[in-house]
Amino acid sequence: MVATLPSSPSAIDARAAFTGGRGYLAACTVGLPSVATQRALRADLDASAAGHPDLAAYSAAVERSRALFAALVGIGAERVAIGSQVSVATGAVATALADGAEVLVPEGEFSSLVLPFVHAGRGIRVRTAPLDELAAHVTPATSLVAFSIVQSATGEVADAVAISDAAARCGALTLCDATQAVGWLPVDASAFDAVICHAYKWLCAPRGVSFLALSDRLMARMSPTSAGWYAGDDPWSSCYGPDIDFAPDARRFDLSPAWQAFVGAAPALELFASLDAADAYAHTTGLAAAFRDGLGLAGPARPSAIVTWDDPDGTDLARLTTAGITASGRAGRARVAFHVFNDAEDVELALTALGR
Structure with a gap:
């Protein structure tokens, strides 16, 4: 399930692409903008303020981002829809289910992947x-x-191979949320019927850029219930009235893009597509393992760039914060993440902040 990307610079070299990062252990909450993303957003803001917003450049940034994400997860761009939120993409997948269908989800799963089915x-x-x-439990x-x-609250990495194999044996569709994965954990979208990824965490894009990768069999069952002008084969000719020609591929599930967010996303995705995926994985999980060892925590079943431990009263999180380290707490646990x-x-x- 590992996507194959071209050999390229090491993850350690990627540190130079960011102006910050020291003491920032919260990529699982929100990523940091790269220098290239900062420049792109400032240039767009300056041009717009001067009365020269570039709509053609906005559309180009969307398509560049789509193609780069597709390359990151090992599929063609024609299978990727763009959007802004995980819950909306999940709701789109729900349209493929028959009345009375059963959806199996992990206990404690992130609500944006659950509520659209609960209220469908x-x-x-x-x-x-x-x-x-x-x-x-697949039947x-x-x-x-x-x-x-990768679970948001715990950093636990799912046994995706076993889950996909079980689903295949039972004829079930698979929906994988890779928001906490793509950017450090190689993901092959062709192993699932749907992969959703919001890019503002590990891909370090502005918030408001998400992707939905779809298999042909799932796409054929879905309905574009949230369709707008951008779902048309030619969006700029699809702005008025009900009679539009939907895009023939995953683009018919596109949502109207947040233009400025995609301006910043394109250089961010360019950076991660240029990295060697195996090296980024080794770098991030190696740092997490060293931190785990320092705390005396047992290693997980599968390596993760996220480390969590029991911290019900928030004492350890407060220690990290007092030391100037940005971390997070979820579900009664302290949480740190190690990125490129x-x-x-x-x-x-x-470790010093925690007295280890």
């Missing part, structure tokens, strides 16, 4: 199971398995 109506039922047992009655390949702009010094700073 039509008798659609949501069943939960522990993430590490999810594959064993012939399961229509769709929806899961995050981090290094061993960040590990030492965090």
Whole structure:
């Protein structure tokens, strides 16, 4: 399930692409803008303020971002729809389900991947199971398995191969949320029927840029219920009235793009597409493993760039914050994340702040 990308600069070299990062251990909350993203956004803001917004450049940034994300997850751009939120993309996938369908999700899954099914109506039922047992809970009655390949609250990496194999045996569709993965964990979108990714975390794009990668069999069952002018084969000829020609591929599920966000997203995605995926994985998970060792935490079943531990009263999170380290807390746990702009010094700073 690892997408193959061209050999390129190391993740360690990528630190030079960012102006910040020291003590920032919260890519799982929001990524940092690269120098190239900052420049692109400032140039667009200056041009717009001077009365010269460039609509053609906005459209080009959207298509460049689509193509780069497709390359990152190993599929063609014609299979990728653009949007702005995970929940909206999840709702689009829900249109493919028959009345009374069963959706299987992990316990404690991120709500944007669950609520659209819970409130879809039509008798659609949501069943939960522990993430590490999810594959064993897929049955012939399961229509769709929806899961995050990396859990937001815990950083746990799902056994995507086992889940996909179980779904295939039972004829179920698969929906993978890769928001907490793409950018450090190689993901092959062709292994799933749908992959959703919001790019403002590990891909360091502005918030408001998300992608939905679709298999042919899922695309054929979905309805473009949120269609607007950008779902047309030629968006600029699809601005008025009900009679438009929908795009023949995944673009018919496009949402009207937040233009400035895509201006910043294109150089961010360019950066991550230029990195060696295996190197970025080794760099981020290696830092996380060193931090885990320093805390005396057991290693996870599958390596993760996110480390979480019990912190019910927020004491450890407060220690990190007091030391000037940006971290986060979720579900009674402290949470840190190591990205390409981090290094061993960040590990030492965090361990020192925690008195280790």
